[in-house]
Amino acid sequence: MALLRLQLHDFRNIQQAELLPGRGLNVLLGRNGSGKTSLLEAIHYLGLGRSFRTHLTNRVIAHEAKAFTLFAQIELAQQGTIPLGLSKNRNGESQLKVAGRAADRLAQLAELLPLQLIHPEGFGLLTAGPQQRRAFIDWGVFHVDMGFYPLWSRVRRLLKQRNALLRQSQHYDPLAFWDLELARLGAQLADLRSAYCAAWLPLLQEITQDFLPEYEFRVGFYPGWDRQRELTTLLAEGFERDKAMGHTAVGPHKADLRLKANGVPVQDVLSRGQLKLLVCAMRLAQGLYLNRCSGRECLFLIDDFASELDSEKRRRLAQRLKQCASQVFITAIDEAPLADMMSELECHLFHVEQGTITGYQARESESKT
Numbered sequence: 197m198a199l200l201r202l203q204l205h206d207f208r209n210i211q212q213a214e215l216l217p218g219r220g221l222n223v224l225l226g227r228n229g230s231g232k233t234s235l236l237e238a239i240h241y242l243g244l245g246r247s248f249r250t251h252l253t254n255r256v257i258a259h260e261a262k263a264f265t266l267f268a269q270i271e272l273a274q275q276g277t278i279p280l281g282l283s284k285n286r287n288g289e290s291q292l293k294v295a296g297r298a299a300d301r302l303a304q305l306a307e308l309l310p311l312q313l314i315h316p317e318g319f320g321l322l323t324a325g326p327q328q329r330r331a332f333i334d335w336g337v338f339h340v341d342m343g344f345y346p347l348w349s350r351v352r353r354l355l356k357q358r359n360a361l362l363r364q365s366q367h368y369d370p371l372a373f374w375d376l377e378l379a380r381l382g383a384q385l386a387d388l389r390s391a392y393c394a395a396w397l398p399l400l401q402e403i404t405q406d407f408l409p410e411y412e413f414r415v416g417f418y419p420g421w422d423r424q425r426e427l428t429t430l431l432a433e434g435f436e437r438d439k440a441m442g443h444t445a446v447g448p449h450k451a452d453l454r455l456k457a458n459g460v461p462v463q464d465v466l467s468r469g470q471l472k473l474l475v476c477a478m479r480l481a482q483g484l485y486l487n488r489c490s491g492r493e494c495l496f497l498i499d500d501f502a503s504e505l506d507s508e509k510r511r512r513l514a515q516r517l518k519q520c521a522s523q524v525f526i527t528a529i530d531e532a533p534l535a536d537m538m539s540e541l542e543c544h545l546f547h548v549e550q551g552t553i554t555g556y557q558a559r560e561s562e563s564k565t
């Protein structure tokens with residue numbers, strides 16, 4: 197999979213621009229505030245239907261404009277080149293087109309454009325609540341198991357129904373029927389997530405050897421409840437508590453990934469820089485796993501991160517990206533700190549200046565294999 201063309205209209209400070217990326221490393225160079233991160237944000241929008249900086253569409257639409265529009269051409273191994281279009285206006289209305297047809301599910305975008313974002317605030321994956329880590333596991337399962345998305349959607353609907361019933365019912369009985377189904381599907385979801393974590397973990401351990409060899413990492417998957425016990429029993433026992441809280445306290449919607457370094461929770465022992473490296477390793481391991489088990493490539497967006505790594509780690513990052521066969525978009529203020537990465541990968545340079553892309557230059561990797 198590769199992004200061959202990206203056109204932007206009224207996206208942040210970019211009134212109109214076109215990017216024709218290369219397949220390897222695309223370096224977006226520019227001064228502070230020039231629009232580099234906005235370009236990554238636009239690609240993120242195309243892959244996930246949302247920004248990584250804000251949940252407010254109005255912040256992303258250029259001042260004075262009514263809507264933003266993104267258009268892209270992507271190349272897929274099976275389908276060849278297909279166009280994608282996404283537009284959002286200030287009333288929150290979206291238009292999504294895939295291969296010229298109106299599409300209604302953002303999951304369609306995610307399916308076409310698997311992407312991983314590595315950015316300076318990314319360590320929230322390890323320090324914030326479980327929601328981000330659940331989304332992280334689900335990204336992986338979604339891309340390797342076709343059965344995941346319909347199952348996940350049914351579990352979500354069941355939970356909504358259960359929470360609505362909790363608020364209406366004085367007794368547990370009306371919930372019992374729904375809980376049977378929730379427990380059945382919840383167990384299937386937990387099995388998929390747990391199998392994914394077990395399969396992905398060896399790759400993570402391999403990559404952390406590059407980035408953080410001083411630690412031994414262990415990763416535990418928590419399915420959202422104690423699987424020694426029946427989920428139906430736990431749900432029935434927790435009825436009064438759940439009713440008081442207005443939502444369900446145990447179940448697959450509480451799944452989490454728990455990481456330890458030398459036996460201690462990572463957020464208690466690693467420095468900020470080390471947490472960032474670990475997140476980077478986790479995301480690379482996902483890209484690599486996707487590539488190994490489905491032959492598909494995942495696109496990497498790397499914002500302002502490489503300058504935080506020493507030269508050896510940058511080289512290792514580039515080597516891993518090469519292993520993932522990934523197309524990479526990386527921002528930097530100047531190219532000097534990226535020299536190590538640029539020598540490992542086929543490299544394309546773009547200059548971003550006040551919302552316009554002013555330069556383009558393709559460079560051959562020095563150490564092509």
Ligand SMILES: Nc1ncnc2c1ncn2[C@@H]1O[C@H](COP(=O)(O)OP(=O)(O)OP(=O)(O)O)[C@@H](O)[C@H]1O
Pocket residue numbers: 207208209210226227228229230231232233234235254255256257258259500527529
């Ligand atoms: N909705 C908007 N309309 C117009 N301009 C905007 C909008 N939102 C943000 N901007 C401006 O867009 C510019 C580009 O921001 P962006 O974060 O992409 O810059 P950057 O090149 O990544 O900078 P840095 O290197 O400092 O991270 C900023 O000057 C910002 O003030």
